[in-house]
Amino acid sequence: MRTVDPAKHAARRGQILDAAAGVFAVKGFEAATVAEICRAAGVGSGTLFHYFPDKATVFRAIFQEDHERILAELAALDDTDPVAGFWAIVDLLARDAAEPAAGGLVIALLGRLPMDPRLATVLVAAEEAVLARLTGFLTRLQKEGGVDPDLPAEHAARWVSSIIDGLYLRCGDPGFDAERELRTLRTVLTRFLFR
Template identity: 40%
Template sequence: MRTVDPAKHQARRRHILGAAATLFAEKGYERTTTAELCKAAGMSAGALFHYFPNKRAIFLAVLEDDGDGKAERLARARSADDPWQALLDLVDFLAAPAAEPLVPQLVMEAMVQAYRDADIEALLSRGNAEERATIEALLAKAAAAGRIDPGLEPGPTATWVLALIASLYTSAATTPDFDPAEQLSTLRLILRRFLRAQARPGDASPASARGAD
């Protein structure tokens, strides 16, 4: 009986997902063919489908991939001692991939496919719900600690925080001269002023946030 090496199997899957993510971002899900996936991954169709049953399964796996450790980062943020700093760090973490090549296009393609596929829509909704719940919890803790405006309701405020993060991805995908990396400091400044973090000894004031970031 042939023994499967789990590490090699996982490495092969990740190789396929990396090649597929590039194609899906550049060509779109519908226009990417199985032959192109095989060529990009450097394997036959039989070998490719040993790891994934079909193209749709590959696309779902690309979207589910937690190679950046998002689940762990969300858990760490929820348990942080300083909810305000944890919120700023989490925003940086969620926004940073917008500056990576092809990621904004892949995000846009996922949104398009979500209108056509209930499983993709459910996957994206689940991910958004986890992010939103964490941000809401951090906002509530930060308000209770006097770090942000206590008059802001966590739910609607979390919606706006996520909308600002999402705008980096959509702008990067649709505006050729938009540089998400350059705009990240502006996003931080907007959030600091919107949330009106109250200064404590050692904290940067909103007025000096641009320099601090």
């Protein structure tokens, strides 16, 4: 019996997902074909179907892996400094806005969500974890006097998340400058929350 090398398996899977993300970003979910994903990944259809049973699973896996990475990084955050923790979450959530495929993937995601309840479940689970961590840091910052205490922490956390989501809705715009927009994001959040 042939054994599977876990590192090679993970690398090949990642190669397929990276290529698929690029194809979906350009073509959208519906117009993207398995053949195009295979060509972009440099694999045959048999290899792709060894890892993923269908195109929808490939698409879902792109976001599943991203959210698993986010959840792992959220869990590893240092809780000793709530200001640093808050900004670490903001940076974590916003850093992919500089990726060239981000704008197209967001559009593909928005088009696919109504047809894929499992995809929605992945996104909701990740969002709940993010909101819980943001709420925790904001609650501590309110107690320490650094954040407006009149704004409920959970409500503020939802606004922070929504503002970052808005950044992703714009990242595919012509002339989008990720560095400038990430600086603006920090300015907006500072003025919104901090005293």
